[in-house]
Amino acid sequence: MATDNSYQALTTDSLADRLGSLAVMANEVGDDSAQWAVQEVGDGNLNLVFIVSGQGGTVIVKQALPYVRLVGDSWPLPLYRAYYEHEALVRQQQRDPGRVPQVLYFDREQALIIMEYLSPHVILRRKLILGERVEGLSQTIGQFCARTAFRGSELCMQSEQKKADVALFAGNVAIPAITEALVFTDPYFNAEMNHHTEGLDPIVEQLRANVLLKQRVQRMLSRFASNTETMLHGDLHSGSIMSTENESRVIDPEFVQYGPMGFDIGMLIANYLMAYFSQPAHRTVEDCLRYQDWILGVIEQTAQSFNEEFTQLWQTERTGMLYPTALFEDQGHSSSDACISVLDHLWRDAYSICGIEMHRRTLSLAHNADFEDIEDTAVRAPLEARNILMGVELIMNANSLESIEALTAIAKRFNQEQCL
Amino acid sequence: MATDNSYQALTTDSLADRLGSLAVMANEVGDDSAQWAVQEVGDGNLNLVFIVSGQGGTVIVKQALPYVRLVGDSWPLPLYRAYYEHEALVRQQQRDPGRVPQVLYFDREQALIIMEYLSPHVILRRKLILGERVEGLSQTIGQFCARTAFRGSELCMQSEQKKADVALFAGNVAIPAITEALVFTDPYFNAEMNHHTEGLDPIVEQLRANVLLKQRVQRMLSRFASNTETMLHGDLHSGSIMSTENESRVIDPEFVQYGPMGFDIGMLIANYLMAYFSQPAHRTVEDCLRYQDWILGVIEQTAQSFNEEFTQLWQTERTGMLYPTALFEDQGHSSSDACISVLDHLWRDAYSICGIEMHRRTLSLAHNADFEDIEDTAVRAPLEARNILMGVELIMNANSLESIEALTAIAKRFNQEQCL
Numbered sequence: 001m002a003t004d005n006s007y008q009a010l011t012t013d014s015l016a017d018r019l020g021s022l023a024v025m026a027n028e029v030g031d032d033s034a035q036w037a038v039q040e041v042g043d044g045n046l047n048l049v050f051i052v053s054g055q056g057g058t059v060i061v062k063q064a065l066p067y068v069r070l071v072g073d074s075w076p077l078p079l080y081r082a083y084y085e086h087e088a089l090v091r092q093q094q095r096d097p098g099r100v101p102q103v104l105y106f107d108r109e110q111a112l113i114i115m116e117y118l119s120p121h122v123i124l125r126r127k128l129i130l131g132e133r134v135e136g137l138s139q140t141i142g143q144f145c146a147r148t149a150f151r152g153s154e155l156c157m158q159s160e161q162k163k164a165d166v167a168l169f170a171g172n173v174a175i176p177a178i179t180e181a182l183v184f185t186d187p188y189f190n191a192e193m194n195h196h197t198e199g200l201d202p203i204v205e206q207l208r209a210n211v212l213l214k215q216r217v218q219r220m221l222s223r224f225a226s227n228t229e230t231m232l233h234g235d236l237h238s239g240s241i242m243s244t245e246n247e248s249r250v251i252d253p254e255f256v257q258y259g260p261m262g263f264d265i266g267m268l269i270a271n272y273l274m275a276y277f278s279q280p281a282h283r284t285v286e287d288c289l290r291y292q293d294w295i296l297g298v299i300e301q302t303a304q305s306f307n308e309e310f311t312q313l314w315q316t317e318r319t320g321m322l323y324p325t326a327l328f329e330d331q332g333h334s335s336s337d338a339c340i341s342v343l344d345h346l347w348r349d350a351y352s353i354c355g356i357e358m359h360r361r362t363l364s365l366a367h368n369a370d371f372e373d374i375e376d377t378a379v380r381a382p383l384e385a386r387n388i389l390m391g392v393e394l395i396m397n398a399n400s401l402e403s404i405e406a407l408t409a410i411a412k413r414f415n416q417e418q419c420l
Numbered sequence: 421m422a423t424d425n426s427y428q429a430l431t432t433d434s435l436a437d438r439l440g441s442l443a444v445m446a447n448e449v450g451d452d453s454a455q456w457a458v459q460e461v462g463d464g465n466l467n468l469v470f471i472v473s474g475q476g477g478t479v480i481v482k483q484a485l486p487y488v489r490l491v492g493d494s495w496p497l498p499l500y501r502a503y504y505e506h507e508a509l510v511r512q513q514q515r516d517p518g519r520v521p522q523v524l525y526f527d528r529e530q531a532l533i534i535m536e537y538l539s540p541h542v543i544l545r546r547k548l549i550l551g552e553r554v555e556g557l558s559q560t561i562g563q564f565c566a567r568t569a570f571r572g573s574e575l576c577m578q579s580e581q582k583k584a585d586v587a588l589f590a591g592n593v594a595i596p597a598i599t600e601a602l603v604f605t606d607p608y609f610n611a612e613m614n615h616h617t618e619g620l621d622p623i624v625e626q627l628r629a630n631v632l633l634k635q636r637v638q639r640m641l642s643r644f645a646s647n648t649e650t651m652l653h654g655d656l657h658s659g660s661i662m663s664t665e666n667e668s669r670v671i672d673p674e675f676v677q678y679g680p681m682g683f684d685i686g687m688l689i690a691n692y693l694m695a696y697f698s699q700p701a702h703r704t705v706e707d708c709l710r711y712q713d714w715i716l717g718v719i720e721q722t723a724q725s726f727n728e729e730f731t732q733l734w735q736t737e738r739t740g741m742l743y744p745t746a747l748f749e750d751q752g753h754s755s756s757d758a759c760i761s762v763l764d765h766l767w768r769d770a771y772s773i774c775g776i777e778m779h780r781r782t783l784s785l786a787h788n789a790d791f792e793d794i795e796d797t798a799v800r801a802p803l804e805a806r807n808i809l810m811g812v813e814l815i816m817n818a819n820s821l822e823s824i825e826a827l828t829a830i831a832k833r834f835n836q837e838q839c840l
Contacts (some may be wrong), residue, residue: 159600160597166586166587167586167590170584171587173580173583185744185747214758218758219761221741222742222762225741227646229646321600322641327605337631342639
């Protein structure tokens with residue numbers, strides 16, 4: 001690294017020179033940096049991501065850019081997000097060991113994290129577009145969501161530590177601001193960076209004329225921005241999961257913030273639903289139906305795994321100040337109903353977040369490949385219409401939806417409707 | 421002050437010597453510190469409070485002690501609370517100018533604030549026990565609660581500033597921990613520091629056997645501890661208000677934290693209700709009925725002033741990211757229903773907090789003079805019983821209570837019931 005260590009973006013050309021003297025690179029990749037193969041693969045919206053290979057092995061070098069990559073340097077974005085991403089990875093590793101990439105090295109000034117290279121994992125969204133199944137996906141990710149939700153909350157953590165973490169992550173202002181604007185606000189009016197598929201205008205107009213819907217979404221925004229139940233991943237979609245045939249890992253927690261316990265799983269389910277609705281454009285009818293059933297099964301089983309794991313942790317790791325055993329079990333009183341009630345409130349948030357995420361991924365700035373890869377907009381628009389209208393139903397009915405099966409039933413219904 | 425400025429508690433004897441060289445004291449009290457009259461008047465549970473008078477005038481010198489005064493040095497309490505109190509006073513002064521004492525000087529190391537001496541103000545709780553009316557009380561305090569709630573939230577504040585404040589006040593760990601334990605948890609089981617009036621055992625047993633009640637209270641605790649809607653006073657009872665016949669001021673915000681917008685007004689109403697229920701022991705029947713009506717009127721008008729002021733601010737100062745005008749008014753859509761909905765949710769919290777505060781002031785460590793001044797426990801217990809049972813009703817029905825008048829109607833009903 002440069003002796004003054006002031007930030008400089010890496011390039012495929014400069015990387016070997018700049019990181020060549022790091023012990024971790026020598027150990028993990030190989031002594032002779034001239035032999036390293038360097039490839040830039042960042043396909044996200046924000047960062048540089050390099051795969052660096054050598055005789056000793058392969059690592060990922062991830063570096064934040066001082067602007068939003070998707071938009072360019074007209075939209076500056078603080079480098080400090082790499083610091084928060086690192087802090088999040090450390091905590092996720094504690095709360096669900098082995099589920100996130102191992103961190104090998106962190107340089108705050110360079111906004112740079114060197115981490116485990118996941119292979120042969122590919123981004124889950126790609127697999128969903130290709131119609132590939134992933135064994136154990138539901139259980140793995142359901143448990144990840146439950147463990148991080150529970151263990152990052154005052155159901156489990158000591159309040160002093162949790163408050164210190166709330167203060168720490170409150171410093172991550174710029175990144176939550178993206179979520180606040182792009183997810184919760186922009187889809188619901190004609191915001192500058194919005195775009196949507198040709199043909200959707202009637203549905204979009206109807207959505208933006210729904211004042212009660214906007215009110216509900218703003219209420220959820222206020223619950224998102226003024227709630228510190230647990231440390232969220234903050235961006236847990238199918239592009240933040242990497243899977244093999246039978247193993248899944250969670251990456252990219254730079255949108256980390258404290259927020260409602262239902263946020264991550266709600267956003268994830270939205271992305272599964274978008275995979276579901278987009279299938280008819282990606283494969284033949286028969287394959288499509290079978291694969292769509294598999295996706296709905298993943299949604300149901302993820303929710304089930306989440307609930308089972310959360311309940312298990314409630315029974316065995318309730319060491320925080322909330323719902324203390326001193327008040328329940330020690331008095332001969334069961335806290336099972338309390339756990340059910342906590343889960344119930346959590347799912348209200350999740351359903352609402354789910355609907356909002358379905359909207360922003362089709363109406364706001366950052367769309368999903370699930371739909372974007374459908375080149376024929378005459379095919380894409382009616383599928384997106386189903387997705388948008390189901391989102392409305394979820395937001396409006398979040399408080400009365402009785403189970404995850406009620407959600408998948410709604411998906412099945414919209415999947416057969418002519419919405420345009 | 422000592423040159424090394426390390427913390428040392430003031431005494432009436434040492435104060436003139438130690439503060440004699442401060443310009444602010446010379447200006448406000450008088451040049452010759454030998455002439456100062458120093459009186460210690462702290463009747464709260466935590467701090468030293470001195471009235472210092474001289475030819476130039478009078479000031480209040482408030483200094484935190486490194487332990488809970490009510491309990492003694494067996495319960496240490498960090499001095500940093502004076503820092504947060506000062507930060508809170510500065511913000512309250514901005515949000516409702518003139519309502520809190522003017523800060524003249526702050527010394528962080530000495531945990532010491534020199535501030536305006538309020539005269540002829542006395543603690544409102546004393547007036548309520550004596551049966552004295554305060555003109556304008558409802559409007560003043562209703563507006564204070566609305567202004568601080570609204571202007572400290574992201575309805576008004578810029579998110580960057582609000583998040584910085586959330587981080588700042590998250591450092592105040594020890595003081596919220598008192599609220600979390602003494603207010604939300606201890607009343608509902610046989611906690612070590614609890615005490616209650618002889619004769620209440622049957623009602624207390626019934627309360628502590630109510631598992632659903634405990635669940636509701638813990639849900640409110642989780643909303644209190646994991647919610648950053650606005651900067652709260654945090655301890656707004658009738659002992660934190662000082663009044664003359666026609667003016668009221670708010671003091672002592674050392675319990676400041678970010679929390680639900682309904683918290684302060686809910687706690688305040690609880691203390692008015694305890695004043696209400698305790699009246700029969702303090703005066704003759706006829707006086708009592710008239711004065712009780714006045715108290716219920718204060719409750720109703722405080723709520724009304726709160727709602728009016730909040731609505732007014734909604735219309736004129738909604739400059740934060742929540743419910744932005746870009747999404748409503750700029751689209752030709754009214755946001756009035758959204759404001760009503762926000763107020764509705766706020767009052768759900770307030771009713772619930774109100775019931776909980778009624779419990780902790782009769783069952784936990786720190787009781788109210790309203791009841792404690794009633795020496796005859798045979799008189800006190802049945803009045804406290806009404807208060808406790810109404811608290812249960814508020815907590816259980818917080819979600820269905822339709823208006824503040826429904827709350828005062830419940831108070832009237834319990835005021836006529838034989839609860840023991």
